[in-house]
Each structure stands twice: as C-alpha cells, then as structure tokens.
Amino acid sequence: MVVDDSASIRQVVVSLKSQGYNVVVAKDGADALTKLDGTSFQLVITDVNMPNMDGITLLKEIKQKPGHAQSRS
Template identity: 60%
Template sequence: MANKNILVIDDSASLRQVVGIALKSAGYDVVEAVDGKDALGKLDGRKFHLAICDVNMPNLDGIGFLKAMRELPNYRFTPVIMLTTEAGEDKKLAGQAAGARAWVVKPFQPQQMLAAVAKLALP
C-alpha cells in the first residue's frame, strides 16, 4: 500500500525538519514548502492526504493558502492542520472559517501532532 502524502508548509526550515522526521518515522511521505505561495505550486494534481501549515509566513500566509487551496477542485477537501505560535481565538476562528480541521500550537509534542494527522488524513 502506498504511503500517504503530507504537505508541510512552514517558513522555518528547522520546524519543517522536526515535523518531517516525525511524519516519516510514522510512515508518511512528506513534501515541504517554504510558504503558502510555494505550497500552491506543489498542488500539481498529485493527491495530498493532509497538509500541515504554519499561519504566519511571508508571501502567502497560512490562512491565505488555505483559502486558495479550497478554490482548487482537487484539493477542496484536503484536511489542513494549522501549526502555529498563534493561540489567539481570532486567528483560530479565521483558520476554522477558511477550513482548517485542527489547530496545534507550537511548541508541540510530535505525538500530539501525529495523533491529529492519523485522525484527519484522508483514506
């Protein structure tokens, strides 16, 4: 059975690395993007079972990316976990309104993130 593809979007290389290692060790395939604009370029028709996205990024932030992704028929239902230092309710509500399925606050426990991924990733 093919591994599930997870798109990890964060402008921090070290964070992408931490998330990537956790996901790969759990058997997922990982594609990295440095910001929302870069991530949209990776949405090239291949299936992503889930995206993990930072909120605050240059060029295109997480909420902007999420809204743009929802416009693409192939990715309208791709679940997104927002991974962020933002614990504020207003950002959380904006994320939910844009279609985020979960909100994980940094610093996070890899197990907590993997539990959310396992629960939300598309079959």
C-alpha cells in the same frame, strides 16, 4: 504537506519520513501551491504567519483548486 517558513520546524516534521509517511515540505504558501501539482494530501500542516502567502490564504487557495473543494480547515 508541511508549510512553514522555519527550516527547523520543517526538519522536525520531515522526520516522519522515517516512519513511512510521504511528506512534502514548502517554505511558504506560494511554494506550497507550486507543489500541489494535482496531488491530493490527506493532511496539510501550515504556519499562519509566513512571507509571500500566509497559511489562511493558502488554505483558501487550496479549496479553490479542482479536487480540493471538499477539504476542511
């Protein structure tokens, strides 16, 4: 999962799809939480400063979700 309020950053990382990776993008932390939907991600790349919910708060929220308690920051 890639979480960044910059469309250009999200687009660069989405290019990983062409290499066979499953990439989910979100425009901020709040958007990312809606896209978790019970899905487990091996990696979350997030910007720190974003509107609606910053990256640090997002990681704290993810860790509160069932199945993500063992996630590392």
